[in-house]
Amino acid sequence: xxxxxxxxxxxxxxxxxxxxxxxxxxxxxxxxxxxxxxxxxxxxxxxxxxxxxxxxxxxxxxxxxxxxxxxxxxxxxxxxxxxxxx
Numbered sequence: 724x725x726x727x728x729x730x731x732x733x734x735x736x737x738x739x740x741x742x743x744x745x746x747x748x749x750x751x752x753x754x755x756x757x758x759x760x761x762x763x764x765x766x767x768x769x770x771x772x773x774x775x776x777x778x779x780x781x782x783x784x785x786x787x788x789x790x791x792x793x794x795x796x797x798x799x800x801x802x803x804x805x806x807x808x809x
Contacts, residue, residue, distance in 0.1 A: 731784045739782050746778035 735748040754770040762769050789796030 733776065733778065733783050737783065743779055743781060746776065746782050749775050751775040 733746055733748060736745045739745045751773040752771065754772050757770045757772070788799035788802055790798040
């Protein structure tokens, strides 16, 4: 079966609907900064990097449950993956 890669990148200030806040994606901690936390031991020079991500649930690729546009529709946690339109 052929495989394909689908880019689901969420990037800082990417375009969004005019009613929605654009996402915020920014570095939080760097390897250089976390090195100063004292987590490093001779046998494990552990550092880490983290990214702060803030977004609403209706930005970019997402699951849009039928409940979103219909008060009688199913919420995402009750929808089956093989339902029509899913």
